[in-house]
Amino acid sequence: MNDVVSLKARRDRALGAGAALFYETPLHIVRGEGAYLFDAEGRRYVDMYNNVPCVGHANPRVAEAMAKQQATLNTHSRYLHEGVIEFAERLAALHGPQIESVVFSCSGTEANEVALRMARFATGRRGIVCTNATYHGNSELVGALTHVGGARPETGEVHAFPFPETYRPIREGLSEEALCEAYLERLEDAIARFQASGAGFAALIVCSIFANEGLPNVPAGFMARAAEIARAAGGLVIADEVQAGYCRTGRWWGYEVTGFTPDIVVTGKPMGNGLPLAATAASRSLVETFRAKTRYFNTFASSPLQAAVGMAVLDELKARGLRENAAAVGAPLKAALTQRKGAWGAIGDVRGEGLFVGVEMVKPGAGKAPDAALAIAMANRLKDKGFLTSNAGAYNNVVKIRPPLVFSHGDAEAFLEAFDQTVDELRGERRHG
Amino acid sequence: MNDVVSLKARRDRALGAGAALFYETPLHIVRGEGAYLFDAEGRRYVDMYNNVPCVGHANPRVAEAMAKQQATLNTHSRYLHEGVIEFAERLAALHGPQIESVVFSCSGTEANEVALRMARFATGRRGIVCTNATYHGNSELVGALTHVGGARPETGEVHAFPFPETYRPIREGLSEEALCEAYLERLEDAIARFQASGAGFAALIVCSIFANEGLPNVPAGFMARAAEIARAAGGLVIADEVQAGYCRTGRWWGYEVTGFTPDIVVTGKPMGNGLPLAATAASRSLVETFRAKTRYFNTFASSPLQAAVGMAVLDELKARGLRENAAAVGAPLKAALTQRKGAWGAIGDVRGEGLFVGVEMVKPGAGKAPDAALAIAMANRLKDKGFLTSNAGAYNNVVKIRPPLVFSHGDAEAFLEAFDQTVDELRGERRHG
Numbered sequence: 001m002n003d004v005v006s007l008k009a010r011r012d013r014a015l016g017a018g019a020a021l022f023y024e025t026p027l028h029i030v031r032g033e034g035a036y037l038f039d040a041e042g043r044r045y046v047d048m049y050n051n052v053p054c055v056g057h058a059n060p061r062v063a064e065a066m067a068k069q070q071a072t073l074n075t076h077s078r079y080l081h082e083g084v085i086e087f088a089e090r091l092a093a094l095h096g097p098q099i100e101s102v103v104f105s106c107s108g109t110e111a112n113e114v115a116l117r118m119a120r121f122a123t124g125r126r127g128i129v130c131t132n133a134t135y136h137g138n139s140e141l142v143g144a145l146t147h148v149g150g151a152r153p154e155t156g157e158v159h160a161f162p163f164p165e166t167y168r169p170i171r172e173g174l175s176e177e178a179l180c181e182a183y184l185e186r187l188e189d190a191i192a193r194f195q196a197s198g199a200g201f202a203a204l205i206v207c208s209i210f211a212n213e214g215l216p217n218v219p220a221g222f223m224a225r226a227a228e229i230a231r232a233a234g235g236l237v238i239a240d241e242v243q244a245g246y247c248r249t250g251r252w253w254g255y256e257v258t259g260f261t262p263d264i265v266v267t268g269k270p271m272g273n274g275l276p277l278a279a280t281a282a283s284r285s286l287v288e289t290f291r292a293k294t295r296y297f298n299t300f301a302s303s304p305l306q307a308a309v310g311m312a313v314l315d316e317l318k319a320r321g322l323r324e325n326a327a328a329v330g331a332p333l334k335a336a337l338t339q340r341k342g343a344w345g346a347i348g349d350v351r352g353e354g355l356f357v358g359v360e361m362v363k364p365g366a367g368k369a370p371d372a373a374l375a376i377a378m379a380n381r382l383k384d385k386g387f388l389t390s391n392a393g394a395y396n397n398v399v400k401i402r403p404p405l406v407f408s409h410g411d412a413e414a415f416l417e418a419f420d421q422t423v424d425e426l427r428g429e430r431r432h433g
Numbered sequence: 434m435n436d437v438v439s440l441k442a443r444r445d446r447a448l449g450a451g452a453a454l455f456y457e458t459p460l461h462i463v464r465g466e467g468a469y470l471f472d473a474e475g476r477r478y479v480d481m482y483n484n485v486p487c488v489g490h491a492n493p494r495v496a497e498a499m500a501k502q503q504a505t506l507n508t509h510s511r512y513l514h515e516g517v518i519e520f521a522e523r524l525a526a527l528h529g530p531q532i533e534s535v536v537f538s539c540s541g542t543e544a545n546e547v548a549l550r551m552a553r554f555a556t557g558r559r560g561i562v563c564t565n566a567t568y569h570g571n572s573e574l575v576g577a578l579t580h581v582g583g584a585r586p587e588t589g590e591v592h593a594f595p596f597p598e599t600y601r602p603i604r605e606g607l608s609e610e611a612l613c614e615a616y617l618e619r620l621e622d623a624i625a626r627f628q629a630s631g632a633g634f635a636a637l638i639v640c641s642i643f644a645n646e647g648l649p650n651v652p653a654g655f656m657a658r659a660a661e662i663a664r665a666a667g668g669l670v671i672a673d674e675v676q677a678g679y680c681r682t683g684r685w686w687g688y689e690v691t692g693f694t695p696d697i698v699v700t701g702k703p704m705g706n707g708l709p710l711a712a713t714a715a716s717r718s719l720v721e722t723f724r725a726k727t728r729y730f731n732t733f734a735s736s737p738l739q740a741a742v743g744m745a746v747l748d749e750l751k752a753r754g755l756r757e758n759a760a761a762v763g764a765p766l767k768a769a770l771t772q773r774k775g776a777w778g779a780i781g782d783v784r785g786e787g788l789f790v791g792v793e794m795v796k797p798g799a800g801k802a803p804d805a806a807l808a809i810a811m812a813n814r815l816k817d818k819g820f821l822t823s824n825a826g827a828y829n830n831v832v833k834i835r836p837p838l839v840f841s842h843g844d845a846e847a848f849l850e851a852f853d854q855t856v857d858e859l860r861g862e863r864r865h866g
Binding site: 004007008010011013014015016017018019020021022026027028029030031032037050052053057058060062063064066067070071072073074075076077078079080081082084085088089092100101102103104105106107108109110113116117138139140141143268269272273274275276284287288290291292294295296297298299300301302303305 | 437444454463506521525534549723730734735
């Protein structure tokens with residue numbers, strides 16, 4: 001504990017206070033292995049939060065590929081390098097034929113920035129449509145999409161539509177089909193306002209599974225229709241797969257879950273198992289227009305190091321069947337959590353796919369009123385029991401379960417036990433509080 | 434050669450044609466060691482271009498630190514980690530007392546973006562002043578500074594002043610002191626126009642040694658006065674040390690060469706010897722204001738991997754005396770190149786500090802008219818002789834010499850021989866052409 005207090009004080013000066021830390025009492029993590037993290041006192045935590053180390057913390061194949069490449073060659077991309085080309089080819093081949101070429105970068109922010117600029121150059125128009133509770137990164141351009149239309153006003157170049165969901169629908173009492181139409185109307189309206197303003201409509205960008213919105217159940221057919229509408233208005237469809245992709249849902253891509261075909265795909269977090277690595281993939285024509293307009297060059301991207309590590313991650317996902325594992329472990333975990341809904345009115349909903357599950361905490365009997373404080377309390381209690389989760393969603397009230405893809409049935413069972421204990425404790429305290 | 438042609442065709446599809454490659458016939462580099470790169474046929478090249486591998490290609494200390502950390506722990510920054518704190522402390526300590534805290538990121542672009550936004554939040558104003566031939570990165574915000582006022586018009590939020598130089602001064606016939614005043618007037622004008630427009634003045638940003646401008650000799654005292662003027666107008670002074678810093682000039686920082694004290698320091702390229710790693714350092718107050726306004730979080734930054742690799746680079750710079758090496762090898766190299774000025778009228782000027790030297794190519798007897806084609810021809814010929822340079826500068830006519838800091842006296846002597854041969858060949862061809 002002294003250790004944590006003194007480190008925190010040093011950190012407040014070295015990084016500036018306000019650099020975010022998880023949990024009421026922060027963790028001092030010193031080692032990772034597979035789905036586990038260990039603190040300075042040797043305590044083991046089951047990591048149910050980190051999607052970056054998708055093939056496991058300290059994965060040997062990745063660490064070896066990284067070490068070998070760094071000890072052989074690591075330069076910028078203005079020399080030919082076969083590994084870089086092969087990695088781009090392998091990435092493109094994971095999509096349909098519309099995706100041919102790749103622009104590598106170092107972060108999801110950079111890759112989303114490339115995607116938005118690519119769409120603007122290709123269409124000659126400026127307007128970007130996103131949801132009202134999204135997050136796509138931290139640059140000035142990409143950061144302008146954060147919660148626009150929700151927590152802050154739209155701009156002349158960014159419009160929002162309410163994210164599609166069935167749990168708190170924008171209109172009550174509609175059939176799923178009619179609800180779908182209601183959301184599509186709001187999307188159409190966001191596009192039409194650009195056409196009226198003169199900015200014009202360049203692109204629709206969504207996280208394919210609406211992760212930051214809280215993993216909503218999306219009305220059937222919404223995304224296919226949304227993509228049609230965007231294209232009919234002359235815009236492009238950008239799938240942000242930074243959280244949704246790379247086997248997280250039990251499928252390779254989130255757009256397979258919500259059922260649409262993107263023009264531009266953005267990937268990031270899990271690509272390098274911790275090495276900064278991100279990509280924007282599209283048709284060759286879109287990529288070449290972008291390159292011609294910008295002469296884009298990224299010193300650290302498209303490097304032999306990114307390629308070697310990125311391919312080791314692809315190899316490891318395949319060799320260990322981690323896509324299949326995400327589906328096989330995630331489905332019963334979600335089912336078991338769904339059973340808990342009835343047991344406690346504070347568990348309003350359980351959603352997600354594969355190894356990405358959200359447990360929505362609400363105030364019992366209060367019309368689904370979000371309870372962010374309860375979600376935060378859950379994450380802190382679960383941490384004390386050795387299980388690392390966080391909270392997310394449009395109302396910050398969704399317990400976010402998103403472990404490395406090496407997470408096992410045994411880990412899930414142990415978690416469920418801790419989850420039940422946590423629920424019992426918090427229920428008891430509320431009754432007597 | 435077949436190898437190069439077929440790789441190029443694959444690359445044009447996988448990355449999109451237009452992804453830049455160096456040299457008329459691109460190189461297929463497969464290995465690096467110290468100051469050397471090796472192509473697929475085993476040919477050795479002396480690397481005189483790459484500043485990213487500052488402690489040498491495939492540096493063992495860095496590769497080992499990277500391998501060890503990746504095999505131990507590599508997570509995001511919302512857990513406490515002593516290495517991250519220590520690295521930030523060590524970085525801040527390399528500056529004066531005004532620099533206290535660090536925001537880590539993954540690229541110079543991201544770090545400059547943080548710097549500009551930090552200045553805007555701190556001042557509550559929007560206007561950025563840069564030079565008319567600069568480059569600070571590739572995002573929409575930072576890319577708006579590229580050649581503004583030179584190749585493209587100023588915007589309401591970005592104004593340019595002509596970069597200070599003595600070789601092609603903005604007004605002929607002035608004393609150095611009067612020339613300094615003439616440039617300062619242009620800077621004052623750029624600031625004043627913001628004050629008049631209502632945007633207000635937020636920051637002056639410069640590469641501390643004006644690297645992209647072509648490493649000009651700056652009129653004595655210019656930067657100290659420029660910083661005073663910026664501060665008197667309520668703005669902040671941002672030193673972009675992505676190219677200038679980390680011992681490149683024989684001093685730790687470029688601002689020591691041009692003689693000013695920055696409020697915000699941006700570092701990137703050499704920090705991780707190839708690992709994506711960048712930083713924005715400033716007073717704790719500036720950093721905390723930025724953090725409070727943005728809740729900035731960068732998934733891959735402030736990681737144990739960045740810290741371990743970044744500290745290995747600092748250790749290696751010190752252990753091998755590479756700052757001293759840059760000064761000791763760079764000075765005679767520049768002196769020897771300066772001697773060549775008289776021998777060929779096409780060598781208009783030789784400038785730089787430490788291991789960053791620029792040779793300005795001009796059309797002989799044509800009033801210093803820049804000769805970019807000749808600089809490009811020099812780089813291609815030197816490549817054929819086994820020495821990798823490039824061309825840069827406001828007119829693209831400066832042969833850019835910027836080797837890894839492990840570059841030796843012997844490498845410099847071998848280069849000078851190749852340089853003389855190249856000059857002889859090109860002079861001969863011009864005479865007979």
